[in-house]
Amino acid sequence: MEMPPVDDFALAKKDALVTRLGEVLPGDAVIHTVEELKAYECDALTAYRCPPLAAVLPRTTEEVSAVLKVCHEMEVPVVPRGSGTSLAGGALPTADSVILGTSRLTDVLEVDYADRFIRVQSGRTNLSVTGEVEHEGWFYAPDPSSQLACAIAGNIAMNSGGAHCLKYGVTTNNLLGVRMVLMDGTIVDLGGAHMDAGGLDLLGVVCGSEGMLGVVTEATLRILPKPEGARPVLMGFDSNEVAGACVADIIKAGVLPVAIEFMDRPIIRITEDFAGAGYPDCEALLIVEVEGSEAEIEEQLSTIEEIARRHDPVELRRSTSEDESQRIWLGRKSAFGATGRVADYMCLDGTIPVSELPRVLRGISDLSEKYGLRVGNVFHAGDGNMHPLIMFDANKPGDLETCEEMGAEILKLCVEVGGCLTGEHGVGVEKRDLMSHQFDAADMEMQMRVKDVFDPSWLLNPAKVFPLDVTADRRAG
Amino acid sequence: MLTPRSEDELAEIVRGANGPLSIRGGATRHLPGDGEPLTTRGLTGITLYEPGALTLVARAGTPVAEVEAALAGEGQRLPFEPMDHRPLLGTDGEPTIGGAVAMNVSGPRRVQVGACRDALIGVRFVTGEGAVVKNGGRVMKNVTGYDLVKLQAGARGTLGILTEVAFKVLPAAQSQATLRLDGLDADAAMAAMAAALGSPFEVSGAAWTEAGTFLRVEGLEGSVAYRTGKLLEVLAPWGLAETVDDPWADLRDARAVAGPGDVWRVHCRPSQAPALIAAVGAEAAQMDWGGGLVWLRVAAGTDLRAALPAFDGHASRVTGAADTAPQSGSVAALEAGIRARFDPRGLFSPMTETA
Structure with missing residues (x-):
């Protein structure tokens, strides 16, 4: 994977840059030694690393603004970073850039239950937002699997989803407003404690723009009253096709579960070895979860189980206790970790129309044979967001490259059947060069024009999302 | 009235346009602006509907009624419950699905499941330079590239003429x-x-x-x-x-505020709604979305914004000439920049500038 060439002139600016940053920030907020910068050389896409010129950890919107003004003046690229959990390399630095971390922006600014929102600084972790309101019976809905660590800033940048977004939507559907700083240091407020934009929905385009339009420092988030209860049911099937048909029938029946998760045989075996959740040994497993009171759960699960029976399940097991629910979820939630114990793996994130599920799973299986790499599938079936895990050996020369090539083929297949490259992880650097498979030049041109408005000099996270050859003229200024 | 029958024909018209185009679907939700009248009513039809995937795609000029009927046939519905503006505004004509998107029209269920923009998962549109552009798609989870889908929802046609819209739909309630x-x-x-x-x-x-x-x-x-x-x-x-x-x-449909005078919509922090209502002395008022949306009918010509105390949100007049909320300096500059890049010749802006 290629990153833009770095000119020596940029590197030569380092001393002057560190001095200028030290003038606008407290001493402990500027990181510039080689040893300390190691912590910022990659995110969760660990195959790619590059130390930045410096990293800064501001505590206020005003400090963020001051940093950006300095970098703008000195024409130094800035790469914003939440908690560094991006699987797509969204926070991967370039050698000529400054990392702007949000890790010290952690204050809760306002909680209002009558108006149903919380306003926080953007470096706060996803789970700690819920932690702030759950004693009153509320929660923040988007639940990416990294929610213990990931920052709201990164959630907004990537428009993060999670297992429960079938019912509650993704970040953009739960974000009411932001305070953000443009590359030139201008502080802008979009949205707020009210619903919907008065003019253009700029908040809508900022969310998911991968930190390329501005640095979000504060967020107003919608909070929801917690449901009275939740319960999963486990279903095993003889084939992926049948499981896929069952998902479609459940959705058509008018019950909308809060989550429908799918695992195929390789993943079932790997997770069962690790977590011992009591999964049946079958081709495909569904976990369907519903919410409500005891009576409501009963009503919904009865309908769902009746549908499942029509598809001859090899297993149909409703959780009967909180303990059993946790065990059923334990397997699903440990799928990535368990896979990591048996192999190195690359996690893909394409979305497909649910109706294409059998075709895509067959295609993935064919590719697995062609490239000689194992694949396990675990994903959010209700919304078609797949997570094929391609297993490889990082110590075997050429294996990573083979894996990347195969990953690209799978994502192209997702696009071909009417889906997309990424459902919740973002493009980052990982899928940047595949963008032209999903978008024509005119499609990308209009997206890039939005960046032209927010960041005319293309200094904010400039080497992400769009293929480098497409952005070359713009990045050159 | 220009009534292109295909996206290509529409793009051709835009490329050849010498002056402002007055764009509308069924023109039931607003007074069209100055310029040569152009309707999307020739671009009709549901192009894809998969009940098992909760997905529907339709050309922009398709009547809302046709979309709702197709969904009802499968026990599904548009989540955002778009209002019919005709009773309130006294307009006639056929409301289109593209018009609902262009105005981000969302009814009472918005408070639970989100606005039109939240259900919108894909768009196709023709830019001011006559380029055909797509964004989003037909799947409900998609973070590939920038989200121009949201940007188009509620842009009132100023960032391009919508030709096709895709939605996440929901089961209708039993x-x-x-x-x-x-x-x-x-x-x-x-x-x-x-x-x-x-x-x-x-x-x-x-x-x-x-x-x-x-x-x-x-x-x-x-x-x-x-x-x-x-x-x-x-x-x-x-x-x-x-x-x-x-x-x-x-x-x-806000029937409670229909009548002579001007009707305004105020989006506010819900707890501020009672104070806003009290400050205005409206002839009729309605709260929706738990207070997050306030409808007010006042005497014709009233400057409602001047009458309202400071609040978190925005106010727009719905009746008569379009009058959308003014933005603050830096936000206004961003909006102007985007309009200029999506419509460099200013063909689409007149709709918000009607006199």
């Missing part, structure tokens, strides 16, 4: 029940609605008019019965709520 509390002023109604919306009983409508305070639950039959009972307990401090016939079509 049953619904509505509770009404009588005799509450705006303050008490706002508090009662906040209590209901703050409960786990999944309220899908919370509105207030002179006729009462209305709260809706929807879902499976047993569930609706259960939640109605629970809500009665939650609402007890404000009186004994009674079950009433479904009032939501009238509430959705």
